[in-house]
Amino acid sequence: MEGSKRLSAIILAVVIALFLVSWIVKGLAISDSGAALWFSVRDAFFITLAAFLTLAILSFLYKDNPYYKFAEHLFVGVSAAYWMCVGFWSTIVGNLFPNISESLSGYFDVPYKGFNPFYFIPLILGIMLLMRLSARAGWMSRWALAWIVGTTSGLNLIRYLRTDFISQVSNTFVPLLVDWKGVGPFFSDLSLSASGQFTMTLANWVIFVGVFTGLIYFFFSKEHKGFFGAASRVGIWVLMITFGASFGYTVMGRVSLLVGRLTYLFRDWLGLIS
Amino acid sequence: MSSVGLIISLFIIGAGLLWLLILSLTGREVERRIVFLFIGLAVSVPLLFNITFSERATPIVLDVFDKLEDLPPGSKVLLSYDYGPSMAPEVEPMSNAFLRHSLAKGHKLYLMALWATGQSLVATAVDSIIKREFPDKVYGEDYVNIGFKAGGTGVLNVIITDFRKMYLTDVDGLDLDSLFIFDGVKSLRDMDVLISIGGGFPGVKEWVLFAGAPGNIPTAGGCAAVSAPLLYPYYPRQLLGLLGGIKGAAEYESELKKRYPRFETMPTPGIKMMGPQTLAHLVVMAFIVIGNISYFISRRKRS
Numbered sequence: 001m002e003g004s005k006r007l008s009a010i011i012l013a014v015v016i017a018l019f020l021v022s023w024i025v026k027g028l029a030i031s032d033s034g035a036a037l038w039f040s041v042r043d044a045f046f047i048t049l050a051a052f053l054t055l056a057i058l059s060f061l062y063k064d065n066p067y068y069k070f071a072e073h074l075f076v077g078v079s080a081a082y083w084m085c086v087g088f089w090s091t092i093v094g095n096l097f098p099n100i101s102e103s104l105s106g107y108f109d110v111p112y113k114g115f116n117p118f119y120f121i122p123l124i125l126g127i128m129l130l131m132r133l134s135a136r137a138g139w140m141s142r143w144a145l146a147w148i149v150g151t152t153s154g155l156n157l158i159r160y161l162r163t164d165f166i167s168q169v170s171n172t173f174v175p176l177l178v179d180w181k182g183v184g185p186f187f188s189d190l191s192l193s194a195s196g197q198f199t200m201t202l203a204n205w206v207i208f209v210g211v212f213t214g215l216i217y218f219f220f221s222k223e224h225k226g227f228f229g230a231a232s233r234v235g236i237w238v239l240m241i242t243f244g245a246s247f248g249y250t251v252m253g254r255v256s257l258l259v260g261r262l263t264y265l266f267r268d269w270l271g272l273i274s
Numbered sequence: 275m276s277s278v279g280l281i282i283s284l285f286i287i288g289a290g291l292l293w294l295l296i297l298s299l300t301g302r303e304v305e306r307r308i309v310f311l312f313i314g315l316a317v318s319v320p321l322l323f324n325i326t327f328s329e330r331a332t333p334i335v336l337d338v339f340d341k342l343e344d345l346p347p348g349s350k351v352l353l354s355y356d357y358g359p360s361m362a363p364e365v366e367p368m369s370n371a372f373l374r375h376s377l378a379k380g381h382k383l384y385l386m387a388l389w390a391t392g393q394s395l396v397a398t399a400v401d402s403i404i405k406r407e408f409p410d411k412v413y414g415e416d417y418v419n420i421g422f423k424a425g426g427t428g429v430l431n432v433i434i435t436d437f438r439k440m441y442l443t444d445v446d447g448l449d450l451d452s453l454f455i456f457d458g459v460k461s462l463r464d465m466d467v468l469i470s471i472g473g474g475f476p477g478v479k480e481w482v483l484f485a486g487a488p489g490n491i492p493t494a495g496g497c498a499a500v501s502a503p504l505l506y507p508y509y510p511r512q513l514l515g516l517l518g519g520i521k522g523a524a525e526y527e528s529e530l531k532k533r534y535p536r537f538e539t540m541p542t543p544g545i546k547m548m549g550p551q552t553l554a555h556l557v558v559m560a561f562i563v564i565g566n567i568s569y570f571i572s573r574r575k576r577s
Contacts, residue, residue: 061310079358079391086390091424098442111449113442155431163487163512171511194333246503248555249519253364253473253499255554256520258317259547260363266321273322 279323356472473498
């Protein structure tokens with residue numbers, strides 16, 4: 001136990017020492033480029049801090065540790081505070097004050113738009129939401145939450161039904177023979193270009209077969225045997241290919257984020273690449 | 275230098291994978307940290323040696339490019355930054371490319387954000403791209419930043435009928451009516467094209483559902499790779515084009531460089547990322563193969 005504490009203290013001392021060295025070296029590098037002393041000290045501090053926080057997050061790949069925890073909590077705290085500040089300035093100052101108070105609008109330097117009593121409704125609902133912080137008045141937040149849930153689901157239901165569900169169904173009704181003028185013209189103009197007749201026809205067949213067999217796979221009222229069973233097996237293949245494509249895209253996304261952080265470390269911190 | 279880097283990286287990764295294959299064949303387990311190390315190497319080496327590959331725009335990317343290209347100068351383009359710094363490495367190359375293309379074509383740019391974190395990224399883009407590369411463009415006439423409003427889809431529900439009910443001022447507190455760019459602009463329906471860049475909620479899908487489709491406004495998007503498969507079904511009827519992940523950004527950048535000589539020397543983070551992407555994907559594929567070999571060997575041993 002004592003040995004573990006000593007090791008933690010040594011690691012902490014090494015990290016602090018490395019941070020200070022990095023800060024000084026980076027500061028000297030920035031000041032060499034002609035920046036004023038204060039700016040080089042400040043910029044070097046923030047660049048080094050960002051680099052060390054990146055390394056702290058990446059250290060989780062080895063194993064969970066206090067540096068990772070510190071960086072994670074700092075990120076969550078800063079994000080929450082940032083959203084709250086932006087929310088205050090963009091919504092309360094930007095939308096509420098110009099519609100309820102001339103003096104407050106003047107104080108925050110936003111144009112007054114005239115008194116509108118309807119803006120007290122969201123103000124009251126917002127205060128009711130914050131009542132959640134109180135043990136005795138917490139029940140009031142449920143009324144505001146109910147309002148939000150009700151209006152959101154009311155608005156979204158129509159929109160999703162019309163634009164997502166119905167439009168998506170209609171999008172699957174595609175011509176199975178694109179620009180069909182007969183077998184002769186089809187073969188004489190055969191081209192593998194993405195916008196060509198053959199590729200478009202093939203793409204539409206893939207959509208048709210994929211949707212049809214995918215739906216059959218999820219149709220459980222009939223036993224999956226014979227033609228139905230074969231179509232169901234094609235359906236599961238379609239689903240598997242879809243999941244594979246999603247996985248491939250996820251890998252690409254995660255690698256991009258890693259490239260982003262490594263670019264920061266190599267370029268902005270260490271100056272290894274331009 | 276690039277070819278030397280490529281040879282070195284391929285040799286290191288190839289030798290390492292061979293070693294792992296031998297380990298698997300002899301029935302020994304490979305620690306997960308080894309996998310992380312290989313991915314780290316596969317990403318770092320191409321970055322350090324600047325390994326890049328040529329890109330060619332696919333139809334789904336070209337459709338967005340051609341839309342901006344075919345619009346007459348002075349058309350109204352709305353660009354929504356629906357992402358935060360955590361997603362920026364992947365989607366920022368797209369927003370920067372859209373920004374450059376729109377301004378080079380002489381379109382009027384309306385910048386906004388449905389994510390609070392997007393607001394500061396718009397400001398960064400204005401400072402680092404518009405003010406540096408397009409000093410002749412005037413704020414309030416050629417472009418405007420109206421910033422973030424809380425509400426997500428609620429914001430879209432309002433601005434599809436009237437901007438001024440939600441946005442009384444721009445991000446700096448200037449009255450929208452005092453900005454020349456908003457003359458004759460009432461709602462989203464006055465825009466010629468809507469472009470959302472994001473990957474979460476609200477994002478491209480919400481722009482299609484709550485603005486593009488109901489308002490019959492051409493809508494395009496650029497999204498994080500994770501959400502790309504969910505958005506492809508909207509193409510081409512509800513979404514005129516889509517930049518899916520960093521590959522889409524790289525394709526757009528290559529098209530921009532090809533058609534606009536002024537962008538020949540512009541930073542191309544999307545194209546640069548495709549080197550590490552290619553090698554990292556090769557390594558992931560190799561690990562899948564090695565994992566399967568290891569699985570079949572252990573199954574045979576058990577039986």
